[in-house]
Amino acid sequence: MSKTCSTSSRSPAKAGVQGGKVRRGRKVALDPRFRGGAWLLAALLLAATGMFSSLSLAQDRLPPAPYAYQQLKDPAQEARAKALMEELRCLVCQGQSIADSDAPLAGDMRHEVRSKIAAGESPGEIKTWLVARYGNWVSYDPPFDAATAFLWLGPLLFLAIGGWLAFGRFRRGASDGEDAA
């Protein structure tokens, strides 16, 4: 559990509840000039007002939700949950999925995902539900839409342009074109 959750060390409320104990505090996180601060704050507000409100307030006082650090009994269900968790961003961390973060919020989200999978929901449904609440930011697998068209098609474009340029390098036919410019 060495990955940092920046908010837990930034948020005075959380730090207070944790008795000043900071999980994985990091210089970046403590630097007030840190640019991500605004968005971290936004995530906090989201966490405070959103659907995790009860959970995220509770989890600082209570032990982690049961499925945060516990696998589902059914291996097939666990595999589905795991695959989904690896695609979901830990909203208060720095570039980690919820599958490999020790942030309390990540634990809550893991619990949420596992509970829903256990209740029979499909990973697609859970993802749609999370995206509806948090936006595409929560998913590491960006959807294909107007905003991401270039992201998905860009590589093909690069390949096409590069291929077209490279093709000019090849000698065509039998002529041994030395030193063609």
Next chain:
Amino acid sequence: MIAELGLALLWIAAALACLSLVAGILFLRGGPKDLGALVRPASVAQGVLTAAAFGLLIALFVRSDMSVELVARNSNSLKPMIFKVAGTWGNHEGSMLLWLMILSLSGGLIAIFEKRLREDTLIATLAAQAALSIGFFAFLLFSSNPFKRLPVAPPDGQGLNPLLQDIGLAFHPPTLYVGYVGLSVAFSFAVGALITREIGPAFARAMRPWVLGSWIFLTLGITAGSYWAYYELGWGGWWFWDPVENVSLVPWLAGAALLHSVAVTATRNALRAWTVMLAVIGFSMSMVGTFIVRSGLLTSVHSFAVDPERGTFLLVLMAIYIGGALTLFALRAGAVAEGKKFALLSREGSLVINNLLLTTILALVLLGTLYPIVAEAMGEKISVGPPYYNRVAGPLALILCLVMVAGPLLSWRKDDGKRLWSRLPLAIFAGSAVLFALILFGGKVGILPLLGMTVAGIVAVASLAPLWGRNLRRTPLPTWGMVVAHFGVAVCLAGMGAESAFIKERLVAAAPGDDIRIGDFSVKFVGVKPVAGPNYTAIEGTLVATSSSGTSFTMKPEARTFPGLMGTAPTETNEAALLTRPGGQLYAVLGQPVTGDDGRADRYQIRLWWKPLVWWIWLGGGLIAVGAALSMLGRAQLLAIWRARRARKAEERFAP
């Protein structure tokens, strides 16, 4: 006194860089020959002085001189010595001084060792290197002075981020930086050659060992960083497609493309403009990476030394250097004939496809890394992560590996398909064997790991093919290098595929005495006890892992708590315990204490993973580096250079 001396040395070194640049420009514009003669010694002196300044900064950290702001903020007198030394570069100013030192030393090394370039090209190269270092001297001296004193020295320092208090810090950043900044040599060579219009096989041969050298360090740095993150971050991930990882991968990809294209230029005098372009791209990508990491533009798991205000300075520097080099390239591109042409089915043809795929992967990694920033500016918040890269870069990388199978078996200029085909049956057999074995016995394996392991099988056999029927003792070193490096790619790929396909995970809340089954192991949780380290306290868990053959191993994962120093908050880290077996690694982490259903509080969260063949990933990375090193030894012709030098010395001695 030490801090002031260090600062003075930096200023003198900066002045020497200015001297090299001015003297170089005047010489190239037809000035007196004496001016040209100044450039070499000035470059060497600049390298030595910057290295001395860096040495003085280390001395300040070793002595825990808290009157220096950098030391007070990042060190503590109680810290073990190794971390005092390594802590020198575990922060913004120190890491930038390390960056600058490598840049200056590279210039010094070119000045001492490079004998194959024409004199004017060499001076232009050194002047370009000096121009690069002037910008970074300005950056360091005006906005990131590492030797700044505090008006009042605190009694002790704030300490180093505990995550960084690991032997990894001693090796990973310096190695990666040597690679990153080593690419500046290729950049300066390209600029120098563009200025004097000397672009051809001689230039490519001179540049090749430097490219190989920095690429070796990049490979080692990335491999070491991957292993460090793997055992330190506590969840067993070895590659996260995180922005900071991506920006280290991008120069590596550029370096890989460059060292293949430079081979074409050196051997066949083809792809000249492209080689020069790649040399410019390589170091440009290093600067982009440094900028992204240093400016805090992207959030990452691995950023430890971030400062947004200085980002602008770096951005301006970057714009000047990249823009300048590209302008020069555009001005001279007409003068650089592309060189000889060749058939698609030839060694050159396969290397062109290699370059096409490598640069496409480079572009898409950069695209994926920067896209969220651009999207955010346009009001869309998106995340680009592993699913994107695996889906887009994965197939391209596999195709690249297949091209790698064919390339070394093709001859230069042109070859025919039948001849190539006749050399492949064994490799295809190996690939099919892996594929069928996986389909029959592997259970449910994802498509990418499945293809990955299949391709690994093909590459493993095919990479050895260039040695078949050869006298192994007479096989030149660069050929050995190629074989070892390509074989390393297969090993690495097999490790990645096996780990993703067959990983086993167990997360449990265990009480002492509980047995946990994972893979072929039965792991007994014996209990926990408190331990004290030099600057932390920890709960140490004892696990006894018994393999199916009955052998027992003791594993001791720790949950450490570092006290807050000088008003900073305390920090907790996890030290995973790793058990390396021939078939893979068992990875154990001790988490938080939990209360069981019965209300007893003696349970602990324990995370266990069995990771099949996972260490092959880093073994493969090591093999790639060894291969490149063999190739460099063969290409650098150090022996020949040394002999030539001795002969010249002898000649001078007898000269009247």
